[in-house]
Amino acid sequence: MSLDKMIEIENVSMRFRLSDDRIMSLKEFVTQKLSGKFTYSDFWALKNVGFHVEHGEVLGIIGRNGSGKSTLLKVISGILKPTEGTVHCAGNIVPMLELGSGFDFELTGRENIFLNGAILGYSEEFLNSKYEEILEFSELGQFIDVPIRNYSSGMLMRLAFSVATMVNPQILIVDEILAVGDEAFQKKSYTRMMEMMSGGTTVLLVSHSLDQIREMCNRVVWLDGGQIKMIGSAVEVCNQYRL
Structure with a gap:
């Protein structure tokens, strides 16, 4: 190549x-399956x-x-x-394919920033340096400390987009x-x-x-x-x- x-x-x-x-x-x-009658196309x-x-x-x-x-x-x-x-x-590839993929819905938005960032291969130090920028861009405010299972689809999208685009893929x-x-x-x-x-x-x-x-x-x-x-x-x- x-x-x-x-x-x-x-x-x-x-x-x-x-x-x-x-x-x-x-x-x-x-x-x-056991009878061998299972057929595929x-x-x-x-x-x-x-x-x-x-x-x-x-x-x-x-x-x-x-x-x-x-x-x-x-x-x-x-x-x-x-x-x-x-x-x-x-x-390095950052895929934004399915809303919330790579997130743990039991964790807060803050915790998911570090989880998702780690999955993408970034260090905790780097993510700490980007945290305030991610939070400001997402406009989530105090909801950053709420478990994301309580997020609307729009809030989830804002968090996903903010993490993906702030890590400079x-x-x-x-x-x-x-x-x-x-x-x-x-x-x-x-x-x-x-x-x-x-x-x-x-x-x-x-x-x-x-x-x-x-x-x-x-x-x-x-x-x-x-x-x-x-x-x-x-x-x-x-x-x-x-x-």
């Missing part, structure tokens, strides 16, 4: 095995996907529901191992998270994302907002049925996608 490439995806395919039988209970599952969520992302590039990923976008992000993040193909990343993977929360926080999140992009962070962005994709992305990958239908400039791909 060249020095300019932060992510290189080569012929990636992802297969899921789906049961052909409608199993209604654990007992039925075990009975079917293969579903390919991704098929021969390949592209690269340059250092500091903002790459948009678009496609209708079920096209493989979220599966692709999980493969790049290392959450899923591809059935075929390889993924190479030349930097080399690669940031974002799946629709900018669409969550009130309008004021969306604007603040957008500004923060633009700062990171101008500072050299490589970003993969999934969004159903073509206006957002056009404005924020250099290039776009259009997925359809788990395969790349088109890859090119944001304007060119978005225009074709709308047709």
